[in-house]
Amino acid sequence: MDFDEIDRRILNALQKDASQTNAELAAAVHVSAPTCLRRVKHLRDTGVIAREVALVAPEKVGAHLTAVVEISLDIQAAERMAEFEALVAPEPAVLQCYRVSPGPDFVLIVQVADMPAYHALAHRLFAGQANVRNVKAYFSTFRSKFETSIVV
Incomplete structure (x- = not known):
């Protein structure tokens, strides 16, 4: 799958902290909230984001x-x-x-x-x-x- 720079920033930011709100994530990766929401949905729907979990000590x-x-x-x-x-x-x-x-x-x-x-x-x-x-x-x-x- 081809990723552009926005997808890469979203994936890297989510891997660091998947608990961010869409607005926080959008601000962190420098895109609008609707763009961020659409991109994250696409990454989930295509299986790039397999699941989101909490890491337990x-x-x-x-x-x-x-x-x-x-x-x-x-x-x-x-x-x-x-x-x-x-x-x-x-x-x-x-x-x-x-x-x-x-x-x-x-x-x-x-x-x-x-x-x-x-x-x-x-x-x-x-x-x-x-x-x-x-x-x-x-x-x-x-x-x-x-x-x-x-x-x-």
Whole structure:
């Protein structure tokens, strides 16, 4: 999709603060309020803006442990990969799931309260799955950067 400078300014401003009113956003990107409203609607309708969310501080809600988990499957056929994705998709603690290559088949970003909660999740999602060959988890000791913005 082609973006002009106004679209880029709108997207960058919304990624920094999506709670702005249309008037505030229009002023920030130097366009009229009707133009801004029309542009934002178009960006939503075309799926460029996938959704707008609130970012929650994990430590403030008791989710103190972040794990980056590598998963290797025994069988990498497309339907078996899709089965694994369907297994982890409804799990609230799995924040992100990526098919990757080379190396493991999947990398998951997991946010849980503590190590017992991680063990319960690992037992529930991985230990009982015949197609899961290997699980390797890395536990975050400090998060020095976390961004959600994509430069457009």
